[in-house]
Structures are given as C-alpha cells and as structure tokens.
Amino acid sequence: METSAIIILVAAVLTNNILLTNFLGMCSFIACSGQISTAIGLGTAVTFVMTMTSIINYAIYYFVLEPLGLDHLTFIVFIAVIAAFVQFVEMFIERFSPKLYFALGIFLPLITVNCAILGASLFMIIRDYNFIQSVGYGFGSGLGWMLAIIMMAGLRQKMRYSNIPEPFRGVPIAMIVTCVLAMAFMGFAGMVSIQ
Amino acid sequence: MVCLLAVTGIKFYLWSVLSFAGLAVALSALLIVAEQFLVNYGICKIDINKGEKPIEVDGGQTLLSALYSNEIFIPSACGGKGSCGHCKITVTAGGGPLLPTETPYLDRKEIRADVRLACQVKIREDIFVQIPEELLSVKMFSATVESSIVLTHDIKEIRMRLNEPAEISQRPGQYVQIQAPSDEGPIFRAYSISSPSYDENVVELNVRIVPGGIGSTYLHNLQEGDPVIFTGPYGEFELSDDPDVEIICVGGGCGMAPMKNIIHTLYDKWPDRSCWLFFGCRTTADVFYLQEFEELAKKHPNFHVVYALSDELGEGEQWDGETGFIHLSADKFLEADLARQAFLCGPPPMIEAVTRILEEKGIKPDDIFYDKF
Numbered sequence: 065m066e067t068s069a070i071i072i073l074v075a076a077v078l079t080n081n082i083l084l085t086n087f088l089g090m091c092s093f094i095a096c097s098g099q100i101s102t103a104i105g106l107g108t109a110v111t112f113v114m115t116m117t118s119i120i121n122y123a124i125y126y127f128v129l130e131p132l133g134l135d136h137l138t139f140i141v142f143i144a145v146i147a148a149f150v151q152f153v154e155m156f157i158e159r160f161s162p163k164l165y166f167a168l169g170i171f172l173p174l175i176t177v178n179c180a181i182l183g184a185s186l187f188m189i190i191r192d193y194n195f196i197q198s199v200g201y202g203f204g205s206g207l208g209w210m211l212a213i214i215m216m217a218g219l220r221q222k223m224r225y226s227n228i229p230e231p232f233r234g235v236p237i238a239m240i241v242t243c244v245l246a247m248a249f250m251g252f253a254g255m256v257s258i259q
Numbered sequence: 260m261v262c263l264l265a266v267t268g269i270k271f272y273l274w275s276v277l278s279f280a281g282l283a284v285a286l287s288a289l290l291i292v293a294e295q296f297l298v299n300y301g302i303c304k305i306d307i308n309k310g311e312k313p314i315e316v317d318g319g320q321t322l323l324s325a326l327y328s329n330e331i332f333i334p335s336a337c338g339g340k341g342s343c344g345h346c347k348i349t350v351t352a353g354g355g356p357l358l359p360t361e362t363p364y365l366d367r368k369e370i371r372a373d374v375r376l377a378c379q380v381k382i383r384e385d386i387f388v389q390i391p392e393e394l395l396s397v398k399m400f401s402a403t404v405e406s407s408i409v410l411t412h413d414i415k416e417i418r419m420r421l422n423e424p425a426e427i428s429q430r431p432g433q434y435v436q437i438q439a440p441s442d443e444g445p446i447f448r449a450y451s452i453s454s455p456s457y458d459e460n461v462v463e464l465n466v467r468i469v470p471g472g473i474g475s476t477y478l479h480n481l482q483e484g485d486p487v488i489f490t491g492p493y494g495e496f497e498l499s500d501d502p503d504v505e506i507i508c509v510g511g512g513c514g515m516a517p518m519k520n521i522i523h524t525l526y527d528k529w530p531d532r533s534c535w536l537f538f539g540c541r542t543t544a545d546v547f548y549l550q551e552f553e554e555l556a557k558k559h560p561n562f563h564v565v566y567a568l569s570d571e572l573g574e575g576e577q578w579d580g581e582t583g584f585i586h587l588s589a590d591k592f593l594e595a596d597l598a599r600q601a602f603l604c605g606p607p608p609m610i611e612a613v614t615r616i617l618e619e620k621g622i623k624p625d626d627i628f629y630d631k632f
Contacts, residue, residue: 137278144283145282155290159298
C-alpha cells in the first residue's frame with residue numbers, strides 16, 4: 065500500500081526532519097537562528113520555496129529528464145531550477161508585496177544555496193514518491209526545517225543569559241544544542257515511518 | 260565496434276550538454292520575460308533639494324545610476340557594488356527601509372538623519388533626496404594626457420589637459436574620480452588634484468603604483484596623448500581666507516598631491532603668508548619635489564620646507580635634512596599656540612601621530628583636516 069501524503073508530511077516534520085536527521089541546510093540554520101523573528105522569516109521562505117521547487121522538479125524529472133534518459137543531469141538541473149525559481153520569487157514579491165520583500169530581505173537569495181532545498185528534491189526522486197506524496201514531502205520538509213530553526217532561535221535567545229564556558233560560546237554551543245535537539249527528535253522515531 | 264561506442268559516447272555527451280544548455284536558455288528567457296513585466300515601475304520622479312531640480316527617470320534602477328545618467332555625479336569608488344560606502348546621500352522619502360547591505364557603512368547618527376547608500380536604493384516610486392550643492396556642480400571631464408613623469412621608483416606625475424569642459428574650478432585639497440576600465444566595466448578611483456587651482460585648464464595627479472591595483476596600473480600605463488575621463492571636483496576642505504592663519508601641511512608616502520596644490524595656490528594669492536610643509540619619506544629614493552619647494556622657499560621667506568627620512572641612510576647616500584618619523588620633526592619646529600590650519604595626508608598611523616602633536620601645539624581638532632589612505 066502506498067504511504068499517504070499526510071503521513072509523509074508528518075514524518076517529514078517529526079521523525080525524518082531534514083535538518084535534524086539528515087543535517088541538511090546547516091549553514092543558514094546556524095547563521096540565522098539568532099532571533100525568533102528572523103527564524104520565522106527564513107523558515108517561511110524556505111517552506112514556500114521547498115514546496116514549489118519539489119513540484120517543478122518533479123515535473124522536470126518525470127517529464128523531461130527520465131524520458132530522455134538524462135538522469136545524470138539531475139543535480140545540475142535541480143540546482144539551476146532552484147536558483148531561477150528563487151530569482152523569480154524575489155522579483156514577484158518585490159513587485160506585489162514590498163513589505164514582505166523587505167521583511168524577508170536578504171533571506172531569499174540565501175535560499176538559493178540552502179542544501180535542504182536540493183536535498184528535498186533529490187530524496188523525493190530516490191524514494192520514488194508520486195506527485196501528491198512529493199508535494200506533501202516538500203511542504204513537510206519545509207515545515208520541519210522551520211520548526212527546527214525556530215526552536216533553535218528560542219534556545220539561543222535563552223542561552224544569551226546563561227553562563228556558558230568561554231570556549232563554547234557562539235557556534236560551538238549551537239552545534240552541541242543542535243545535536244541534543246536531534247537526539248530529542250529521535251524520540252519521535254517509530255511514531256510514523258517512511259524509508 | 261569501438262567506433263560505434265565512440266559515436267554513442269559523443270552523442271550522449273552532446274545530447275546532455277544540449278539539453279542542459281536548452282534548459283538554461285529557457286530559464287533565462289522566462290526570467291527576462293518576468294523581469295519585463297515585474298520590474299517595470301514606469302516613470303518615477305526624483306525630487307532633489309525640495310523641487311529645485313526635479314528629474315524624471317525610469318523606475319527599477321538604482322538611485323545612483325539614475326542620478327548618474329542625469330549628470331549628477333555622486334562619488335563612488337566601487338561602481339555601485341555597495342562595497343566602498345562613498346555614495347552617501349540623504350533620502351527623505353520614497354527610498355524604502357534601510358537594507359542590511361547598507362548598515363555596515365552608516366553610523367547611528369547617519370541612520371537617524373536618513374542617510375542612504377545611493378547605489379543600494381532602488382527607485383520604485385517618487386523619491387525625495389537631498390544632495391549638497393557642491394555635488395550638483397560636479398561635472399564629467401574628458402581630458403588628454405599632456406605628460407607622464409617618473410617622480411620616484413613607484414610614483415608618477417600625470418598631467419592632463421582638459422578638453423570638454425575646458426576649465427575646472429577646484430579648491431586645493433579637492434579630488435577627482437578617474438574612470439578606469441576593468442573586467443567588470445568602468446570603475447572609479449579617487450585622486451587628489453596636485454595642480455594649483457589657478458591652473459584651470461589642467462588637472463595633475465601624483466599616482467603611486469599599487470601592485471595589482473586597477474586604477475593605479477591604468478594611470479601608470481597612460482602615454483602622452485591618451486584620452487582620460489574623470490568626474491569632479493569632490494571634497495569639502497576649504498583653505499582659510501585669513502592671511503594671518505598659518506598653514507601646516509604634513510604628508511607621507513605619496514600624500515603630496517593636495518599639499519602641492521595648497522602651497523602653490525597659497526603663494527599665488529598671499530606671497531607673505533606663513534606655511535610649513537613637512538614631508539616624510541623612507542629613503543632618499545622616495546624624495547621628490549624637494550628642489551621645487553626649496554626654490555619656492557627662496558622666493559617666499561615665510562615658507563618652510565622640512566623633509567625627513569625614517570629609514571637609516573644606506574651606503575653612499577647623502578642627506579643633510581631631518582631624520583626620524585615626520586611627527587617628530589613637526590614637534591621640533593612648530594611653536595605652540597598660533598592661529599593655524601592643518602592639512603594631513605598619509606597612512607593612518609602617521610595621521611594619528613601628527614594629530615596628537617598638533618593638538619599638543621594648541622590646534623583645535625576642527626582645524627585639522629586629513630586624507631587617510
């Protein structure tokens with residue numbers, strides 16, 4: 065029986081969180097988790113782009129690359145599509161919602177190089193998801209990434225007032241906290257499972 | 260068999276390259292079409308200094324390039340990449356919120372006063388800006404290299420005769436921005452004018468070659484008769500008009516250009532005015548213009564020239580002037596508590612040391628001007 069898209073979505077958020085189990089998208093996760101507000105901005109942008117690029121990449125893979133036997137171009141094509149899509153979204157938002165544009169500011173271009181986005185598109189191919197499943201997976205991975213970065217931002221805001229030993233301040237403690245967070249998420253394992 | 264394999268291989272590669280190229284072209288085409296529709300803001304108005312000079316431009320471009328195409332030359336060294344922080348102007352309305360790309364170049368006071376980097380502000384609606392009158396009078400000049408003289412092993416004096424416009428009205432201490440070609444299009448580099456202000460048809464520069472420097476390499480390679488384009492004059496320094504105010508010039512390295520301009524302009528106007536020139540060099544090989552200034556000092560007894568060498572003398576070198584760092588010479592020769600104006604030009608540590616000495620001698624910080632580089 066095929067796994068339903070809802071289950072894949074929930075699994076992508078909790079048990080198979082792309083950031084905390086695959087450790088993808090770490091650079092922007094560490095760099096932009098200083099404040100909850102920026103984390104929400106970046107998280108929203110990532111979720112949106114991840115969902116949309118999953119859809120576009122699904123179409124390109126199954127209607128262009130596979131029929132033509134060009135599987136080996138998957139990586140480079142996906143990267144190009146993501147970059148172009150981000151450019152397009154940037155122009156679109158700038159035109160129709162300058163407020164959102166300035167709120168997202170520098171985050172939109174940052175997404176181009178977020179490996180979680182490419183990762184989601186590649187997993188969807190490797191795991192042989194159908195279209196509905198892919199949409200669920202893309203959206204779920206985005207939500208999962210957003211959840212993780214918001215939790216991290218909350219923790220880092222609290223950590224500002226704690227007495228951390230000098231050598232651990234900044235990125236080292238952020239890495240350690242990420243690991244603890246990832247271990248905590250292992251508690252969800254077995255709840256729902258996808259490959 | 261091998262031949263067949265090779266043909267299939269080549270076909271395979273060609274096919275891959277073609278498909279990817281096709282996809283890239285399709286994506287770019289989509290983006291260009293989207294740009295046509297999305298980044299089209301129609302005609303916007305730029306209101307400069309409250310309606311004194313309103314101009315209409317196509318929306319969607321940056322404020323810097325819009326002003327530039329309307330012949331308002333805001334200083335910019337990086338060509339609009341947001342990496343020099345020179346193109347600061349005040350945007351009172353219509354500029355959108357401050358961007359993260361601008362904050363590193365603005366201090367709190369400037370942010371409160373609505374100062375923005377013109378190269379980062381995109382025109383999306385009618386925009387209201389304030390530009391100092393000074394900058395509105397900046398022009399673009401085309402000139403021809405008249406001479407290029409080697410002054411020391413790394414400094415050249417480049418003299419340019421103006422063609423269009425044929426005259427420049429500059430004050431000593433001001434600078435021009437030379438347009439130099441680079442791989443990424445024209446860039447601008449600032450150089451102080453060393454020719455005196457009364458020489459209205461000429462702009463002369465002292466250029467030190469910087470290894471790998473785009474501007475200095477371009478200028479050093481110029482030959483007699485080559486065309487040059489620059490904008491200017493820029494800079495806020497104003498020489499005191501009071502003939503009783505003594506002028507102190509302190510320069511180091513290649514920081515001679517503004518001093519030469521100041522001194523010649525000064526003695527053209529006030530032949531008896533008191534002026535000191537302190538110039539710091541490393542070795543005798545770095546000394547230039549000394550004879551010229553000594554002759555000037557013979558004509559004007561109130562002009563004093565002091566050159567100092569900071570390195571030990573090499574074998575066979577002759578030097579009867581001062582030695583040591585230049586701020587020590589300034590300390591030795593200057594009397595305290597006179598009405599003075601000082602202009603410093605050189606590397607930052609020199610500026611700091613000299614500023615300390617001058618303040619000890621009773622010069623107010625407001626009367627000390629400098630160019631750090």
